[in-house]
Amino acid sequence: MGANSKVISIDGIKAACSNCSLATLCLPFGLDTEDVDRLERIIKRNRPVQRGQILYRPGDRFRSLFVVKTGAVKTFTQTAAGDEHVIGFHLPGEMLGLDAIQDDHHGCFAKALETTVVCELPFENLESLSASVPSLQHQLLRLLSREVSVEANMISLLNNSTAEERLASFLLSLSERFKRRGFSATDFFLAMSRQDIGSYLGLALETVSRLFTRFQEHGVLEVDRKHVQIKNLDELKRMLKHQTPCHTTLGQSS
């Protein structure tokens, strides 16, 4: 950490927010060159996390926020009985750990769904830097606020939608998020299992499976295991038209 930005670190990769394709989706958004430079100096670039590895677990001391650079992470809790409750999925450019600022400890698990690279932002440093960089403070507050909004949309989705609408909403959310990161909005791979999707959407995994089948039968999707192709984006959108509130931000997880 704290390496001068001109020095190339041992593994040949530095944090380099300034070159990062995700910069406009991430904390550096709205910062000028000099401020990005200051931000870079506090970021730790971690080595890749392998599929199945845990980033943090409940009770862990909260030290850093994480941003997914590549790969995917799921956050979840576990009951005494041992079953998982998925809270969210985090794709490149999305931050995790925001819920832990509150009481200095993490309250859920974060696990890599595939080989994943994250940026680590030591929170104490971030906080003190924010105090002297107004645009960084603002962006941090915006990120938190965005998380609140996104979760409120999720609550609304769970309260007022059928299984079909939930899955449609989930797929559209993924589509949007991939698109914004420069990937195809209609052809992508799911990093998570049917079980995970079901847990996230409050549905039985069998229901998720049946819905994939039905969507395919109706020509909305082409599904082959983890590979999803959206064949009729409009129809997918139409599925949740009627329950749209005032101004919708599709229920995404981070």
Next chain:
Amino acid sequence: MGANSKVISIDGIKAACSNCSLATLCLPFGLDTEDVDRLERIIKRNRPVQRGQILYRPGDRFRSLFVVKTGAVKTFTQTAAGDEHVIGFHLPGEMLGLDAIQDDHHGCFAKALETTVVCELPFENLESLSASVPSLQHQLLRLLSREVSVEANMISLLNNSTAEERLASFLLSLSERFKRRGFSATDFFLAMSRQDIGSYLGLALETVSRLFTRFQEHGVLEVDRKHVQIKNLDELKRMLKHQTPCHTTLGQSS
């Protein structure tokens, strides 16, 4: 606004965070006397809002955060068809508007459920003050983070609980919140309708009504219209024991 703290405003009431019984639940928490003083200077103390009045609506420019001093506020969206989806209930000491920082506009309605007094915190002032008062910045981030956690718990509740568990959780949340504000934890009045509760918990209002009846039959509650007495707190807690995650903060709204 910006009145010198020694000057008594026209209606004889000043913001007076320093004397406020809610200070430890609110933004001043953790601030020293001098910093609280600075905070007070940017707070607008508004006249009471009557039952049914709107504090803000979707599309309104976001200018201020609000803290409920007395009374109760509900936040909700409305579909094109005109039905409400309740997002949360806000009791004394709880903040609202945090979701609007994100895009500078409110995304939901905030309506007083009864005669309510709120403190208004102009966000621009709050933000610039935060930059120079580290403990205020920290407390603001904590509040946002807390909101994220609370909403995550709500999502978990909606995903994994029966109607009975949801209502039990809701009542326990109210109980906790009243208790912390120095009111009775077992004897209180509901500011919201069965309809509102149902909308908030993702249940039909008839289901809520039936559950109140059942809880009463089982000796858990004594219910008379809006008046609720918890007769068996332990039993209420037992209802959601089995689904408890790692460390539970009961699903409250703010």
Next chain:
DNA sequence: CGATAATTTGAATTAACTCAACTGTTGTGG
């Protein structure tokens, strides 16, 4: 006091769940 709104209660319906069996995929060791 009468009208409108809120709540309760009943009966029938249904969306999603659970349980169960089967199929396909992936990874491992002989």
Next chain:
DNA sequence: CCACAACAGTTGAGTTAATTCAAATTATCG
């Protein structure tokens, strides 16, 4: 490289928790 085990996903059938629709009852307010 194949066999087998373990896991992930699909499909079917019966069950159920909560819903919807409907009616009756009880507050609330001008």
